[in-house]
Amino acid sequence: MNVEIEARPRVRAGRAGLRGDAVRFAIFAALLLAAPLWLPLVGSYTDLGTRVLIYALAAMGLNILLGFTGGLSFGHAAYFGLGAYGTGLMLRYVGPNMWLAVLAGVLLGGIAASLLGPLVMKKRGIYFAMITIAFGQMFYFIAVRWNNFTGGEDGLTGFQREPLAFPGGAIHLTSVPFYYFVLSFFAIGAFVLWWVLNSPLGHAMVGARENARRLEFLGVRVELLTWIAFAISGFVTALAGSMSALLNNFTSPLDLYWELSGYFVIICVLGGMRNFWGPFVGAAIYVFMQDYASSLTKNWLSVIGLMFILVVLFFPRGLLGMLARRRSG
C-alpha cells in the first residue's frame, strides 16, 4: 500500500512482504466492516465511525495532492463544502433521489476544483497554499450571501437522507445501514486513489514531488500532472462532503470555512502524509479527540490548536511515518 519512493532498497521485498501487507489489509477491512458491532463496546457510537470515514476520505483525497504530488493545498474545505451543498440542494429543490444527490455533490465540487486548478497552480510552495486558501473563502461567502437559495449563515436545512430504492424494496438509511452506505463510497474512493497512485500517472506524481525540474527535463509536463492531481483530489473530497451532508441532514458555510481546510491538512500530517492510509489514521485520532475534547472543555479549539503545534514540533512524520521508520531502521 505504501507507494513512497524508498531511499534504500526494500529489505523485506518479495512474497513475504506482500503477504504481510495483505494480512494487515484484511484485518483493517474486517475492523471497518464490523465497526457498528464493536464501536458501542468501546463506549462510542456508529455515527462517530461514519464521521471518521468521511473525514478520512476527504483527507485521503487531499493527500494525493499534499503527500504524493507535493502541492500544499490549504483550501480543500471548499470542495468538501461544495460536495455537501450540491447534495443538499439537489435533495431539497429537485427530488428525493439519493444517487442523483451524491452525483450532484461530487460533480459540483469536482468540477469547481478542475476549473480552478489552472488558476491556483500559477505559483508553487507556500504561495500555492495562500492562493488555495483564499479561493476557498470565495465559496464560503457565496454560501453566506446567497441567502434565499443556500440558507445563508444558518446553513441549508429542509432535506434528509431518503430511503434507497431497489427493485426488491427500499432500504431505510438509519444509523447502521447508513454507515455501510458511506463505507461503500469510501471503498470506491479509496480504490480509485490507490489505483491512480499505483499507475504510471501516480509514479509521475511522486516524481513531481521529489524533483519537479528533473521530471520536466524528462518531458513530463508537471503542471498538467499537478492539475490532474488537483482535480482527482477535488472529486474525492467532494464525495466526502456529499456524505457529510447526508450524515447531518444539514450543511452550513462552516463546511466551506478555511479552518476546516487546515483540519484536513493536520489530519494528513497527523497520520503520516507519505503513507496511503496515513490520513485514515489521522482522521480516526482527530475525530475521537475532537469528540472527547469538546465534551470535556469549552476551550477545545485550543486543544486542537495545541495538537497542531505538538504534531509539528514533535511528530512531523505522523504516526504511520514513525512506525514505518522504526520498522525499517
Next chain:
Amino acid sequence: MELLLFGAFNGLIVGFFYALMALGLSLILGLNNVINFAHGGFMALGGYLAFTLVPFVGFWGALVLAPFGAAALGLIAERGLIRPLYGRDPLYSLLLTFGLALILEDMTRTIWGPQGLPFSIPDFLDHPLSNVYFFLTGYRLLVVIVAAVATLGLFAVLRFTRLGVCIRAGNADLETVASLGVNIYFLRAANFALGILLAGLAGILAGGQLGLTPTMGSSLIMPSFVAIIVGGAGSLIGSLLGGLIIGVAAGVVTMYAPAASEVVIYLIMALVLLIRPRGLLGQEGLFE
C-alpha cells in the same frame, strides 16, 4: 455620485486595515518564509490589549503601547515556536501558525468574552467633519493618517536604518547576508516583530471602526492574503496597493450590490492570477 464617494471612502478605510495587515504578512513572508496564519490572531490581540489599556493610559497611550504588546508576544512565539522550523519543509511552519491562530482566537474569546466589545474612541473624533460628506468623521481621518504614517515609517525604517538594509538584503539573499556576519536569527525575529507591530496597530484602528470581536482576526486575514496576491509577492508597495484596491472595490460594490461585496475581491484576485500571475508589482519568478 455621493453614493460612489461614500462607498469608495468607506472602502478606503477598510482597505487601510487590509494594507496594514498585508504589509506585515508580506514582510514575514519575505524574510521568514512563513505564511503567518496567526496574523489575524495577533491583530485581534492588539485591539483587545488596547481595550484593556485605555482606562489606564487613555486612547492615545493605548494606540502607542498596544501594538508593542502584541509585537512582544509575537517575538515570544517566533523565538519559541517558529524558529525551530526554519529550513524545514514550509508545510510545518504553516501548520504551526495555523494552530497558533486557533489558540489565539480561543484565548481571546476566553479572556474577553465571546460577545463583541465596543471600543470607545475619544468623543471629539466621533463627529462628522463636513455636513455634506457626513461619512468623513474625525476617526476615519485619524485611521487614514495613522495608517499612512505607519506605512511611511516602515518604508523609512527599511530605507534608512541598518536593520532595514539588512532586512532588504536578507530578502534578496539570506545566505550571503549571514556570511557577512549579520545575525540572521536576530534579523528574522526583529522582522517578525515588526510585522506583528503593524498587525497590532491595524487591530486597534479596526477595533475603533468595526468593534472588537474574537473573530475579527479571521475575517480580516483572508482579504489580506488576497491583497498580497493582487499586489504581488516580494513587493511591499504592491501589498499596500493591493489592500487599498480591494478595499475600495469592496466598498463601492457594497453600495450597489451588498451581497457581492466579499465575492468581488476574490474575482479581482482570479482576474489578476489569470492575466498577471505575479501580481501588479510582484517580482518575477518568485515561488514559481
